[in-house]
Amino acid sequence: QVQLVESGGGLVQAGGSLRLSCAASGRTLSSYAMGWFRQAPGKGRLFVAQITWRDGNTDYADSVKGRFTISGDNAKNTVYLQMNNLKPEDTAVYYCASRSITSSGYDDWGQGTQVTVSS
Numbered sequence: 001q002v003q004l005v006e007s008g009g010g011l012v013q014a015g016g017s018l019r020l021s022c023a024a025s026g027r028t029l030s031s032y033a034m035g036w037f038r039q040a041p042g043k044g045r046l047f048v049a050q051i052t053w054r055d056g057n058t059d060y061a062d063s064v065k066g067r068f069t070i071s072g073d074n075a076k077n078t079v080y081l082q083m084n085n086l087k088p089e090d091t092a093v094y095y096c097a098s099r100s101i102t103s104s105g106y107d108d109w110g111q112g113t114q115v116t117v118s119s
Contacts, residue, residue, distance in 0.1 A: 001026050001027060002025070002030065002098040002107070002108040004023070004024055004097065004108055004110035006020060006094065006095065007021045009113030011118065013086075014086060015086065016086050017086065018115060019080055020036070020081040020115070021078055022036075022078060022079045022081075023076075023077065024077040024078065024079070031099070033053065033099050035049065035096070035097045036050075036070060036079075036095070039095070040092040040093075048060070048081070049081060058070050068084070083115070086115075088118070094113050096110040097109045
């Protein structure tokens with residue numbers, strides 16, 4: 001298993017920026033890709049962004065393209081989500097997740113970190 005701990009959430013004004021971090025430990029060599037998801041109150045958990053460790057390929061949800069950037073530091077086993085031009089609709093609990101190369105879905109999840117964007 002891979003253990004994941006998110007940090008960096010908080011309260012920010014609309015138009016502001018925030019950077020989330022996800023520190024991975026445990027069997028980190030089994031992690032093929034890392035992703036960020038978010039869940040707003042009363043809503044389902046939605047995909048936000050993904051990065052592949054090997055080649056750095058990234059994918060983003062349409063709602064965050066051009067505003068969010070996912071990146072990774074292999075040496076630190078840490079993934080980041082730089083969030084710029086935040087909007088109130090970005091308010092959610094943000095979760096970090098890891099998937100293996102053989103998985104179609106994500107295998108391990110962090111506890112989540114709250115991001116609140118005020119208008």
